[in-house]
Amino acid sequence: MITATTPKGERRRQALVAAAAELLLEGGFDAVRHRSVATRAELPLASTTYYFESLEDLIARAVEFSGNAELEAMRRRIGEVTHRRRGAEATVDLVLDLLIGPEGVDEGARGRLIARYERTVASARHPELREVQLRLRGQLDELLSDVLRRSDRIVRPEQLRRLVAVVDGAVVAALSESDPQPRRLARGALLEVIDIVAPATHQPVDRYRSLD
Numbered sequence: 434m435i436t437a438t439t440p441k442g443e444r445r446r447q448a449l450v451a452a453a454a455e456l457l458l459e460g461g462f463d464a465v466r467h468r469s470v471a472t473r474a475e476l477p478l479a480s481t482t483y484y485f486e487s488l489e490d491l492i493a494r495a496v497e498f499s500g501n502a503e504l505e506a507m508r509r510r511i512g513e514v515t516h517r518r519r520g521a522e523a524t525v526d527l528v529l530d531l532l533i534g535p536e537g538v539d540e541g542a543r544g545r546l547i548a549r550y551e552r553t554v555a556s557a558r559h560p561e562l563r564e565v566q567l568r569l570r571g572q573l574d575e576l577l578s579d580v581l582r583r584s585d586r587i588v589r590p591e592q593l594r595r596l597v598a599v600v601d602g603a604v605v606a607a608l609s610e611s612d613p614q615p616r617r618l619a620r621g622a623l624l625e626v627i628d629i630v631a632p633a634t635h636q637p638v639d640r641y642r643s644l645d
Contacts, residue, residue, distance in 0.1 A: 446484045451474070455473060458548045459544070462551065465488070465491070497569070500552070511531070518634075525620055525624050528596070531577065532577075532604075553566060574597075585634045587634055603618040
């Protein structure tokens, strides 16, 4: 990769990353090719190989770009959350606001969910994507911990992973249905376990130790 040492070079590099991120969202990994990215960015074809070591490198940067945009939207949402004790339903709704989005998944939101899980699966095969996903996952865990604490909930790392796994499983199952309702399915699944994986602060913790 050639370092974009000039403002013009950095703008071009960022334009290519943004273009690749758009293509990932629209058509998945198969849609990201040197020519398609350059065309979308309105830059010469050679620019993709000038600024990036390989197509995989460009895709990794696009995944990071998309992931950071999602995390920034989550931070804005958390900024609106007051610190108060919340019941199971209110806590679950907040968590789902972050992980899935508001009620009523339109085609755009559905496409973003599909793209997110495609990135997750692809990272299992590609080391450069795995590193990006691990960084993004660490930031996501911090944001989820924050919103749970703002709801007067106990946060433990191993249980946080279970919480996300419940939502991920429900979303993937729902997306394969003819009338996908990922938030509805995830809400029902998470309501069953939220008081176990993130108990309210007034509840004794010892009774949940068997789940560790």
